[in-house]
Amino acid sequence: MGLRQADAVNPEREEKSREAAIRTEQEYVSRAYARLDAERDRAEAALRAGPAAGGGGAFQARVESGVATDEAARRLARLGGVEHGLCFGRIDHRAGVDGPGDTFYIGRVGLRDEDREPLLIDWRATAARPFYTATPGAPGTLARRRHLHLRDREVVRLDDEVFDLEGLAESERRGIVGEAALLATLRRARTGRMSDVVATIQEEQDQVIRSGLHGVLVVQGGPGTGKTVAALHRAAYLLYTHRDVLERRGVLVVGPNTTFLRYIEQVLPGLGETDVVLATVGELHPGLKATASDRPDVAVVKGDLRMADLVAEAVRDRQRVPADGLRVTTDGLTLTVDAETCERARDRARALRLPHNVQRRRFVHDLLEALAVDRAEQYDRIVDEPLEEMAKNGGLPAWLQELIDEAADEPLLDETELRMAKETLWHDPDVRAALDALWPELTPEGLLTDLYTDPDELARLGTHAGLDPAEWALLRRPSYAPWTVSDVPLLDEAADLLGADDSAERARKRAADAEREQEELYAREVIESTGVAELDMVTASDLADRHQYDGPPLTTAQRALADREWAYGHVIVDEAQELSAMAWRTVMKRVPTRSLTVVGDIAQTGSAAGAASWGQMLDRYVPGRWREQRLLVNYRTPAAIMRVAADVLAAVAPDQVPPEPVRDDGPPPTAVAMPVTDLAYLVQAELSRIAADSPGDLGGTFTEGRLAVIASATAHPLVLDAVQDAAAGATPEALDSPAVILTTEEAKGLEFDSVIVVDPAGILAQGVKGGHDLYVSLTRATRRLTVVHDNDLPEILSALV
Ligand SMILES: Nc1ncnc2c1ncn2[C@@H]1O[C@H](COP(=O)(O)OP(=O)(O)OP(=O)(O)O)[C@@H](O)[C@H]1O
Numbered sequence: 174m175g176l177r178q179a180d181a182v183n184p185e186r187e188e189k190s191r192e193a194a195i196r197t198e199q200e201y202v203s204r205a206y207a208r209l210d211a212e213r214d215r216a217e218a219a220l221r222a223g224p225a226a227g228g229g230g231a232f233q234a235r236v237e238s239g240v241a242t243d244e245a246a247r248r249l250a251r252l253g254g255v256e257h258g259l260c261f262g263r264i265d266h267r268a269g270v271d272g273p274g275d276t277f278y279i280g281r282v283g284l285r286d287e288d289r290e291p292l293l294i295d296w297r298a299t300a301a302r303p304f305y306t307a308t309p310g311a312p313g314t315l316a317r318r319r320h321l322h323l324r325d326r327e328v329v330r331l332d333d334e335v336f337d338l339e340g341l342a343e344s345e346r347r348g349i350v351g352e353a354a355l356l357a358t359l360r361r362a363r364t365g366r367m368s369d370v371v372a373t374i375q376e377e378q379d380q381v382i383r384s385g386l387h388g389v390l391v392v393q394g395g396p397g398t399g400k401t402v403a404a405l406h407r408a409a410y411l412l413y414t415h416r417d418v419l420e421r422r423g424v425l426v427v428g429p430n431t432t433f434l435r436y437i438e439q440v441l442p443g444l445g446e447t448d449v450v451l452a453t454v455g456e457l458h459p460g461l462k463a464t465a466s467d468r469p470d471v472a473v474v475k476g477d478l479r480m481a482d483l484v485a486e487a488v489r490d491r492q493r494v495p496a497d498g499l500r501v502t503t504d505g506l507t508l509t510v511d512a513e514t515c516e517r518a519r520d521r522a523r524a525l526r527l528p529h530n531v532q533r534r535r536f537v538h539d540l541l542e543a544l545a546v547d548r549a550e551q552y553d554r555i556v557d558e559p560l561e562e563m564a565k566n567g568g569l570p571a572w573l574q575e576l577i578d579e580a581a582d583e584p585l586l587d588e589t590e591l592r593m594a595k596e597t598l599w600h601d602p603d604v605r606a607a608l609d610a611l612w613p614e615l616t617p618e619g620l621l622t623d624l625y626t627d628p629d630e631l632a633r634l635g636t637h638a639g640l641d642p643a644e645w646a647l648l649r650r651p652s653y654a655p656w657t658v659s660d661v662p663l664l665d666e667a668a669d670l671l672g673a674d675d676s677a678e679r680a681r682k683r684a685a686d687a688e689r690e691q692e693e694l695y696a697r698e699v700i701e702s703t704g705v706a707e708l709d710m711v712t713a714s715d716l717a718d719r720h721q722y723d724g725p726p727l728t729t730a731q732r733a734l735a736d737r738e739w740a741y742g743h744v745i746v747d748e749a750q751e752l753s754a755m756a757w758r759t760v761m762k763r764v765p766t767r768s769l770t771v772v773g774d775i776a777q778t779g780s781a782a783g784a785a786s787w788g789q790m791l792d793r794y795v796p797g798r799w800r801e802q803r804l805l806v807n808y809r810t811p812a813a814i815m816r817v818a819a820d821v822l823a824a825v826a827p828d829q830v831p832p833e834p835v836r837d838d839g840p841p842p843t844a845v846a847m848p849v850t851d852l853a854y855l856v857q858a859e860l861s862r863i864a865a866d867s868p869g870d871l872g873g874t875f876t877e878g879r880l881a882v883i884a885s886a887t888a889h890p891l892v893l894d895a896v897q898d899a900a901a902g903a904t905p906e907a908l909d910s911p912a913v914i915l916t917t918e919e920a921k922g923l924e925f926d927s928v929i930v931v932d933p934a935g936i937l938a939q940g941v942k943g944g945h946d947l948y949v950s951l952t953r954a955t956r957r958l959t960v961v962h963d964n965d966l967p968e969i970l971s972a973l974v
Pocket of ligand 1: 370374399403774921924
C-alpha cells in the first residue's frame, strides 16, 4: 500500500501542514490559470486580427500570418477544453548530490511562464510519463507523486504518495498507483457522461496509451477495464506525439453506436483534440447514417466475406453482351453491331481493371464507334447502289469511276467525322437506352436494391459466390426497407467496384483551369501596371489563388468525413469484437498503413457475425503482425457484483479470465422474484437509494446518479409498459434521465450507478450469444445490481442472495 505523507505525522500537525501545502499549491495553480487566461486572450486577439493583419504589405507575410491565424484557432480550441482540472499532478524527482531534484506540474495542456520556463507539462509529454508509471516497487527517479484535486479553480485536496520511504508492499497494490485519488474518482456517481481519467491513468493503461503509432495494437480487456478511456487517451496522445502525420491525415474512431460515440465525444474535446472523426460502422459510407440492424441470422450472412464475391458477381452480371448482337433504330436506319464485336468491346473494357463506371466509358466509346461505322456504311451503300447499277450498265463516265476508285481506298470516316458521328449517336435517346441496357451506370444503392429484390438473381449469383440457398434466401428484402448497419460494408464494397464516372468533374476542372489561366493573365497585368516593389515577391499564380479563395479551409475531420477514399493516419476501433468480417474489410480500406488500435473483449461478443478470436479477423490483413496488450483490472464493477458475473463468464467462455475488480464497496447484488408489472416500485426504491448513498463529488457537490433497467427481448415491451416514467432506448436524451430502459444490445459499452437486470433466463435464451449478453448486462453497474426473475433464476446466477 502506498504510504501517504500524512501517515507519518500526528493529526494536528498533519492538518496544519496539509493547509500549508494547499496554500502553496493554490498559488501555483492560480499562476497557471492566469497564464491560461493570458494565452487565451492572445490567441483570441490573433484570431480577431485575421490573416491580413500584422503581415505588412508583402504577400508572403500575409500568407504566413494566415497560417498563424489557423494555428491561433487551433490553440484557442485546445485551450478552451482544459478549464476543468487544468493542473492535476505534480512529481518531485529525488534529490541528487548536486542539489534538489526537479519538480514538474502535470496538466491537460503544456504552459510556459513569461520567461518561457515550463509552468505545466502536458500529460502526453515524455517528462510527464513518471507520473503514470512510477510504482512503489519501481519508482524510477521519483521521490513523490502528488494528485491535486480542484473545484473550479480552487485546490480542495491533495493526495501524496511518497516513494523513498521503506516498507511499501508491492503485492498489495495489484499494480494500482495513486490509489487514494483513483478510488475517490471511481466512487463519484455517474453523471451519464464518460469522464476523462487523465489524472488517474494506471500503469497498464499508460502502456496502451503510449504504445508506438505503427502496426496493429489489440487491447483486450474484460468489462470496466478502461479500454475505452485508454483508447481515447491514446488518440489524444498520438495526435500530440505524431502531430505532423495525424493532423494531416486525421484519426478515425469507430464505435458501436451513436450514443456511445457521443459519450466519448465529451472526452476528446476535453483532451483538446479536434482532428478526430467519430463514426459507427453504419456511417462509414458517406451520405448514409444506417442505424437499423438485421436479424442475427441475416447479419451473419451479410457479414461474411463471400458477400464481397456476391457484390462483384452482381457488377459483372451487369456488363452484358446481347446473344444476337446489338440492334438499334435511329433516324430511320437500323444499326447493328454483331455479338462478337460487342464481346470484344466488353473484354477490352474489363481489361482496363478500372471500376465499372469508368470502364463503361471505354465500352460506350467502342460501341458508338461500331454504330457510327455501320451508319456510315449504310449511307455509303445508299449512295453507292445506284452508281453501281449505272456502272454495271456501263453508263458511268470515266472521271466519276476514277473518283469512286480513289474513295474506296480512303477510310469511310475521318477522325473528325467519326467524333461527330459518335457525338450525334450519343445524344439519341434510343442509342443511349440500348447502351445503358448493356453496361449501365450504377450506384451502390441501386445495385444492392436490385439484387436484394430479385430472387432469381440472388439464386443465380448467390450460387456463384458460394452461398447456399438458405443463405441467399435470407438476403431478400423489399426495396423500401431501410439500410442496415450490415449493409454499409456491402455498399462500400459496391462503391469500390463501381467507382464514379468522373467525366463531369473533369470537365468542370478543365473549365476551372481555363478560368484560372484568365485570372493569372489578369494578375500579371496588375503586377506589371502597378510596379509596386512589395509585390515583387508575389507570383501571378499567388494572386490568382487569392482571388479564388472562397471561405475557410475545411478541417481534416470534415474533409475526411466527406471522402470515402480518405486514408486515415490511425484508426481506433472500440468494441471491436462486434465487427463482422465485411466490416473489418471496410475499416481496413480506410487505413492502408495498417496503423490501428483495436479495443475490445472477445468474451463480450454479442453479434453473431462478430469475432470469436482476434486472429480470425486480423490475420487476413496483418498475418501474425499484431501485438496484444491485456488490461486486467476492472475499475467499474465492485467485487461482489463481479463474482456473480464471473460465474456466467466461466459457463459461457471458460477460457476467459474475468478482470480483477479494484472496488470493494457497495451492497451485495440481489435477486428478486417478482412480476414485471410491479417493477415501477423497485425502480423508485432504487432511485431513492442511489440518491441517498451518492457520496457527493470530490469538492462536496452532489452529483445525481443514474439507473438502467436492462431487459431480455421478451421482457422489454412489458417493462416499457410497467415503468412508464422511465426513458427508453440508448438515445442521448434518454441516457441523461435518471432512469432508462434498455435492451442488452443498447447497454453495450455504457455504465450506470444502479442496474436492474430483468429476465436473466430470457437473456440467456437469446440465441448463441445469450450468455455473453447476460455477462455484459451484469457488468454495467458501478454500485448496485438487482436481478429480477419470475421464479426462474438460472443456475449460473446461484451466487446471488
Ligand atoms: N485510470 C482510471 N481512473 C479512473 N477511472 C477509470 C480509470 N480507468 C477506467 N476508469 C473508469 O472505469 C469505467 C470503465 O471504463 P471503460 O468504459 O473505458 O471500460 P471498458 O473496458 O471500455 O468497459 P466495457 O468493455 O465494459 O465497455 C469508466 O467509468 C472509467 O471512467
